[in-house]
Amino acid sequence: MSKRAAIAGLCLLVLVGAIALSLAIGARSIDLETVWHALTAFDPSDKDQLIVRTTRVSRTVIGVLAGAALGVAGALMQSLTRNPFADPGLLGINAGASLAVVIALSTGLATGFAAQVPVAFVGAGLAAILVYAIGARGAAAGAPVRLALAGVALTALLTSITYAVLMVNESTLDQYRMWVAGSLTGRQAEDVLPLIPIVLVAILAALIASRQLEAVALGEDAARALGVNIAAIRTVIIVLVTLLAAAATAAAGPIVFVGLAVPHLARALIGASLPWLVVVSAFGGAALVLLCDVVGRVVAPPGEIGVGITTAFIGGIIFALMARRMKVVEL
Structure with missing residues (x-):
C-alpha cells in the first residue's frame, strides 16, 4: 500500500470515529451499543434511540x-489559484x-x-x-488573480448591503445571527437531501x-503543450467550487x-x-x-456553541501552530 493510500485510509478511520462520537456525545451521552441499535434495530420506545x-x-x-x-472546494480553489491560503470564500x-438569507428573512420569504x-x-x-462575469472581462480574462480581486470587491459590497438591511430590521438580525454563526442544530437531514447528490x-x-x-498548475505553456483547454478547465473548477461551497453554506x-x-494540511501529508488531495x-x-461540533456540545453545558465558532477557534490555533512549525506548502 502506498503512503498516500495509507493516509487516506487513516483519514477515513478518523471520520468513522468522528461519526461515532457525533452520534454518542451530547447533552445526554449515549453508549455506542445503543447507537448501533438505533441505526439497525430502532425501538421508538427507547428515549436514547429516539434522540439518535x-x-x-x-x-x-x-x-x-x-x-x-x-474540504474539496478548498483543495480545488488552492490548486486553481496556486495559493495555499486561498479559500472558497474568495468567490x-x-x-x-x-x-440572500437576510433579504428572505426581512421579506418573510424564508x-x-x-x-x-x-x-x-x-x-x-x-x-x-x-464574480466570474467580472473577472472574465478584459485582459487576462478568467485569471485566478482577477477572480480573487473581483471576489474581494463583491464580498465587500454584498456585506455592506447585508449590514445595511440588518441595521434597519432588528427582528431579521435576531434570526440572521443564528444562521451566520454556522451550526448543525435546528436542521433535519430531509431539508438538505437535494444537496447530497450535488455534492x-x-x-x-x-x-x-x-x-x-x-x-x-505546471504553468499555462506546459498545460497547452499537453493539450489542456485552460479556459475550459478553469470554468469547470469554478463551477465545482461554487456548487460545493454553496451547498455547504446552505446546509x-x-x-x-x-x-x-x-x-493545506492534506497537501503537507x-x-x-x-486526486489524492x-x-x-x-x-x-x-x-x-x-469533531468541532462535538466539542461545541460539551464545553458549555447545558447549552452548546455553534460549529462555525468552534472551527474558527480550534482551527485557528491549529493553523497558527502549523505556520510556526512548517514551511508553507508550495503548489
Whole structure:
C-alpha cells in the first residue's frame, strides 16, 4: 500500500470515529451499543434511540456533507489559484448566501431552515456567477488573480448591503445571527437531501478534472503543450467550487477555516497529487466539522456553541501552530 493510500485510509478511520462520537456525545451521552441499535434495530420506545434517530443522525449527515464539500472546494480553489491560503470564500459565496438569507428573512420569504436552504444556495451561486462575469472581462480574462480581486470587491459590497438591511430590521438580525454563526442544530437531514447528490457529483467531477488542473498548475505553456483547454478547465473548477461551497453554506451556514486549513494540511501529508488531495480533503473536512461540533456540545453545558465558532477557534490555533512549525506548502 502506498503512503498516500495509507493516509487516506487513516483519514477515513478518523471520520468513522468522528461519526461515532457525533452520534454518542451530547447533552445526554449515549453508549455506542445503543447507537448501533438505533441505526439497525430502532425501538421508538427507547428515549436514547429516539434522540439518535431524530436529532443526532441529521446533524451528523449535515456535518459530513458540509465538511466534505468545504474540504474539496478548498483543495480545488488552492490548486486553481496556486495559493495555499486561498479559500472558497474568495468567490463571494458566503457573502452572497448571507445577503440572500437576510433579504428572505426581512421579506418573510424564508422563515424556517427548510426555506433558507434553497435561498442560500441560489444566493451563493449568483454571487459566484457575478464574480466570474467580472473577472472574465478584459485582459487576462478568467485569471485566478482577477477572480480573487473581483471576489474581494463583491464580498465587500454584498456585506455592506447585508449590514445595511440588518441595521434597519432588528427582528431579521435576531434570526440572521443564528444562521451566520454556522451550526448543525435546528436542521433535519430531509431539508438538505437535494444537496447530497450535488455534492457527490461535484466531488466525482473534481476527481475526473483533477489531472487537467494539475497540468494547469505546471504553468499555462506546459498545460497547452499537453493539450489542456485552460479556459475550459478553469470554468469547470469554478463551477465545482461554487456548487460545493454553496451547498455547504446552505446546509450549515458560513463555516470558516475548513476550506482553508484542511487542504493545506492534506497537501503537507500527501504532496501535490490532486486526486489524492481531493479524497483526503473530503475525509478530513468532514471529520473536522464533526469533531468541532462535538466539542461545541460539551464545553458549555447545558447549552452548546455553534460549529462555525468552534472551527474558527480550534482551527485557528491549529493553523497558527502549523505556520510556526512548517514551511508553507508550495503548489
